[in-house]
Amino acid sequence: MLKVSHLSKSFGGVHAIEDVSFEIPRGGVYAVIGPNGAGKTTLFNLITGLYVPSAGSISLAGEEISGISSNILASRGLSRTFQNLQVCMNLSAVENVMVGAHLNLNSSLLAGMIRAPGLRQSDRACRMKAAELLTFVGCKKFVAADASAMPYGALKRLEIARALAMEPKLLLLDEPAAGLNHTETHEIEELIVRLAKSGITVVLVEHDMRLVMSISERILVLDHGKRLAEGTPDEIRINRDVIAAYLGSEVGET
Amino acid sequence: MSTSGSLPDVLAPRSRAPGLLAVTVVLMVLPVFLPNAFYLDVAIRIAINAVLAITLNLLIGYTGQISLGHAGFVGLGAYGSAILTSRWDIHPGLALVVSAIAAGVLAWVIAGLILRFKGHYLAMATLGLGIIISIVITNETVWTGGPDGMSVGDFVMFGWQPSGERQWYWIFAALLVVTIVLAQNLVDSPAGRALQALHGSEVAARAMGIDTASFKTRVFVLSASYAAIIGSLSAHYLGFITPGIAAFPHSVELVTMVVVGGMASVWGAVFGAVLLSLLPQVLASFEGWETIAFGVILVVTMIFLPRGIVPSLAGLFRRPEG
Amino acid sequence: MSQFLQFVSSGLTVGAIYALAALGFSIIYNASGVINFAQGEFMMLGGMAGAFLTAAGIPLPLAALLSVVAIALVGLIIEKLVVEPASGSDVVSLIIITLGVAMILRGIVQVTFGKANHSLPAFSGDKPIAVFGATILPQSIWILCVSALLVVGLSFFFGRTRIGKGMLAAAYNRLAAELVGVDTRTVLMLSFVLSAAIGAVGGILVAPIATTSYDSGGMLGLKGFVAATLGGLGSGVGAVLGGLLLGLLESMTAGYASSAYKDAVSFVLALLILGLRPQGLFGARQTDRV
Ligand SMILES: Nc1ncnc2c1ncn2[C@@H]1O[C@H](COP(=O)(O)OP(=O)(O)OP(=O)(O)O)[C@@H](O)[C@H]1O
Numbered sequence: 001m002l003k004v005s006h007l008s009k010s011f012g013g014v015h016a017i018e019d020v021s022f023e024i025p026r027g028g029v030y031a032v033i034g035p036n037g038a039g040k041t042t043l044f045n046l047i048t049g050l051y052v053p054s055a056g057s058i059s060l061a062g063e064e065i066s067g068i069s070s071n072i073l074a075s076r077g078l079s080r081t082f083q084n085l086q087v088c089m090n091l092s093a094v095e096n097v098m099v100g101a102h103l104n105l106n107s108s109l110l111a112g113m114i115r116a117p118g119l120r121q122s123d124r125a126c127r128m129k130a131a132e133l134l135t136f137v138g139c140k141k142f143v144a145a146d147a148s149a150m151p152y153g154a155l156k157r158l159e160i161a162r163a164l165a166m167e168p169k170l171l172l173l174d175e176p177a178a179g180l181n182h183t184e185t186h187e188i189e190e191l192i193v194r195l196a197k198s199g200i201t202v203v204l205v206e207h208d209m210r211l212v213m214s215i216s217e218r219i220l221v222l223d224h225g226k227r228l229a230e231g232t233p234d235e236i237r238i239n240r241d242v243i244a245a246y247l248g249s250e251v252g253e254t
Numbered sequence: 255m256s257t258s259g260s261l262p263d264v265l266a267p268r269s270r271a272p273g274l275l276a277v278t279v280v281l282m283v284l285p286v287f288l289p290n291a292f293y294l295d296v297a298i299r300i301a302i303n304a305v306l307a308i309t310l311n312l313l314i315g316y317t318g319q320i321s322l323g324h325a326g327f328v329g330l331g332a333y334g335s336a337i338l339t340s341r342w343d344i345h346p347g348l349a350l351v352v353s354a355i356a357a358g359v360l361a362w363v364i365a366g367l368i369l370r371f372k373g374h375y376l377a378m379a380t381l382g383l384g385i386i387i388s389i390v391i392t393n394e395t396v397w398t399g400g401p402d403g404m405s406v407g408d409f410v411m412f413g414w415q416p417s418g419e420r421q422w423y424w425i426f427a428a429l430l431v432v433t434i435v436l437a438q439n440l441v442d443s444p445a446g447r448a449l450q451a452l453h454g455s456e457v458a459a460r461a462m463g464i465d466t467a468s469f470k471t472r473v474f475v476l477s478a479s480y481a482a483i484i485g486s487l488s489a490h491y492l493g494f495i496t497p498g499i500a501a502f503p504h505s506v507e508l509v510t511m512v513v514v515g516g517m518a519s520v521w522g523a524v525f526g527a528v529l530l531s532l533l534p535q536v537l538a539s540f541e542g543w544e545t546i547a548f549g550v551i552l553v554v555t556m557i558f559l560p561r562g563i564v565p566s567l568a569g570l571f572r573r574p575e576g
Numbered sequence: 577m578s579q580f581l582q583f584v585s586s587g588l589t590v591g592a593i594y595a596l597a598a599l600g601f602s603i604i605y606n607a608s609g610v611i612n613f614a615q616g617e618f619m620m621l622g623g624m625a626g627a628f629l630t631a632a633g634i635p636l637p638l639a640a641l642l643s644v645v646a647i648a649l650v651g652l653i654i655e656k657l658v659v660e661p662a663s664g665s666d667v668v669s670l671i672i673i674t675l676g677v678a679m680i681l682r683g684i685v686q687v688t689f690g691k692a693n694h695s696l697p698a699f700s701g702d703k704p705i706a707v708f709g710a711t712i713l714p715q716s717i718w719i720l721c722v723s724a725l726l727v728v729g730l731s732f733f734f735g736r737t738r739i740g741k742g743m744l745a746a747a748y749n750r751l752a753a754e755l756v757g758v759d760t761r762t763v764l765m766l767s768f769v770l771s772a773a774i775g776a777v778g779g780i781l782v783a784p785i786a787t788t789s790y791d792s793g794g795m796l797g798l799k800g801f802v803a804a805t806l807g808g809l810g811s812g813v814g815a816v817l818g819g820l821l822l823g824l825l826e827s828m829t830a831g832y833a834s835s836a837y838k839d840a841v842s843f844v845l846a847l848l849i850l851g852l853r854p855q856g857l858f859g860a861r862q863t864d865r866v
Pocket residue numbers: 011014015016034035036037038039040041042043083863864865866
């Protein structure tokens with residue numbers, strides 16, 4: 001599905017990602033783990049076109065995508081959430097999710113101004129769908145809320161709903177369980193499993209090892225921007241390098 | 255909305271009919287209460303400012319792109335129409351369209367350069383753009399009459415030649431209602447949400463497939479052309495224009511209406527335009543003090559109602575949500 | 577050649593004034609993230625106060641000192657009364673607030689002093705001095721020297737004194753600065769006092785060669801803002817060089833092209849430079865973090 005080879009990205013002197021290669025198979029959950037500052041978010045930003053790689057290539061379903069801008073990648077079925085929430089606080093919850101469906105709607109300014117025929121229906125359908133998605137991710141009670149009035153945990157789910165609204169093939173979740181309590185984490189876990197079952201390939205960055213180990217098919221471990229290991233959860237669990245890298249750091253921290 | 259049966263109650267967008275109806279009624283009966291042309295003129299100026307403030311609010315309030323040069327485009331429209339009709343004898347309707355397109359094209363060209371800027375840099379760039387336009391207008395005396403201004407001929411539309419405050423009043427009143435409807439439609443459309451999304455979070459908007467650069471450009475072009483159209487019409491109404499119409503203080507005045515009335519609020523822009531167009535009239539008799547009072551009102555509103563008057567007050571009356 | 581020197585000298589003179597204005601912008605911007613559109617009004621107030629006091633018979637040095645102190649006080653009052661309560665508002669609101677303050681100051685001057693133009697006597701006569709075939713007014717030398725002194729003083733202040741370093745630290749990271757004991761409210765206050773004082777000095781310096789009136793702050797303020805963005809908002813070096821560059825651009829345009837278009841050309845060039853370097857000449861480039 002996604003193939004990354006010899007990818008590097010540096011900021012000034014900082015090598016955030018250095019010569020990283022891996023391949024994500026279609027379907028299932030693929031996790032990326034590593035200590036703080038390992039380069040996980042940078043990797044996501046590279047894949048989704050927010051950053052341009054310093055070197056290396058990224059290909060999606062066989063096509064080279066590095067250097068292509070974010071919004072175009074979205075139309076190729078790439079969607080994501082953000083570690084530091086990027087919810088539009090000037091919109092309501094439903095509207096935020098509707099933004100995710102942007103590519104399926106007529107987004108001409110003129111059509112919007114004169115409320116072109118068909119727009120009203122498609123917009124209403126989109127609104128309904130957004131409400132359903134909010135319910136699906138467990139935000140039913142915030143369906144009518146403004147985003148700015150929602151608590152942190154709900155905003156994390158709102159981002160997932162928004163990312164789903166564009167019906168992605170590949171979904172990247174950056175620490176979806178960070179800052180959530182036990183029950184919430186458990187709900188997110190179930191949600192991710194359901195997503196993967198529905199045929200979406202999920203790429204997951206997460207510090208909660210129990211969560212990662214229980215739902216991922218394969219795991220990529222990054223450390224200081226470099227690929228430390230890659231394999232199934234069982235392989236990773238017993239990998240010496242990984243254990244060494246994690247010793248004394250925050251394994252299983254939520 | 256009668257056809258919203260399929261949407262659950264909580265999802266139905268708040269009905270816009272009452273507000274629109276209220277404004278239409280007010281605009282319809284207003285002339286009855288306005289004793290003479292002077293007051294009609296004030297009402298017309300308010301309507302003009304309201305339309306301009308709405309278009310500027312699309313840019314500043316909804317899209318989050320500050321512009322301190324909006325009056326420049328108003329000036330382009332005004333002088334475009336004035337010059338085309340008087341120097342070349344072009345039909346006023348055609349002149350209006352040409353000026354609007356010219357303003358749009360200029361905005362489009364400039365957008366590529368300046369819409370990459372953010373925050374204060376964008377403020378400075380748009381300010382510079384506005385000032386450049388007004389300097390050109392002031393100095394190209396042969397075309398524009400320079401600081402002394404130039405007169406503008408009558409407007410003709412489908413064989414009708416509006417004259418007198420009363421007829422022009424209906425034109426601008428209608429324009430205001432239409433603009434409110436168009437703006438509200440836009441805000442509540444996919445394109446409008448895209449604009450607001452890129453304000454809320456530019457990276458998120460891009461990740462959701464929104465071509466943010468293109469939307470910024472398009473809304474900039476839209477507001478520029480709209481401003482030019484209003485500039486053209488007001489030039490014909492006024493019959494005489496000076497470079498002040500394109501100058502920095504006029505731009506600031508428009509921004510002030512948006513911010514004081516309420517950012518990202520169509521009614522806020524209208525309210526701001528009414529308030530800040532009336533204030534100078536009320537204060538006019540206190541020479542010098544009017545500036546002070548105006549300044550105090552700006553500062554006090556912004557400190558105590560930072561989101562602007564309409565959204566802040568609307569927030570007070572909103573039912574608390576779950 | 578001598579003509580070129582003439583343009584350079586007049587460009588530097590105006591540029592020095594712009595640099596002072598830009599410094600005012602930058603200092604406040606650093607302390608608060610606010611662009612203070614009343615900065616030009618500080619200059620106007622300085623010039624007006626100086627003119628008023630000398631007209632009242634107070635000797636120039638004392639009048640200048642009194643004016644600077646008075647305007648610094650005005651800066652303090654504005655900070656306390658207006659800026660502090662509004663902290664946390666967004667960029668556009670803050671711009672409107674400072675524009676409102678500018679209106680108030682302008683209005684007060686108009687009501688008390690009227691609309692007339694005022695002027696200060698030149699500090700040491702009007703007899704032009706010939707340098708390399710160009711002539712230069714003694715006042716220009718005053719402007720250049722005092723501005724240079726101010727810049728040196730400021731760089732000492734920000735580089736060597738505890739409080740100055742604290743102010744810089746607060747600009748980079750407010751929280752961290754607070755943790756190491758810099759009181760950010762003091763920093764904010766000081767920044768307004770300092771900017772107002774610098775503005776007043778600029779206003780007094782320029783008053784003998786350009787008359788001042790209630791509305792002369794507007795354009796000066798805008799030029800200062802352009803210079804500050806050109807140099808890179810928040811950068812002291814940037815403010816000084818941005819100011820000088822803007823002054824030179826203007827005087828060269830006025831000299832070789834058209835004086836009517838000097839403002840327009842300098843704006844166009846400023847826009848082009850910003851187009852190439854959106855963060856200004858000396859501003860730090862940043863990738864948005866996500
Ligand atoms: N835009 C940027 N500019 C400069 N340095 C950056 C930028 N983005 C990331 N970095 C640096 O790159 C390195 C990797 O950061 P990144 O955010 O990718 O780590 P991470 O694995 O996501 O960490 P965490 O678990 O804390 O989220 C860090 O040293 C960080 O400081």
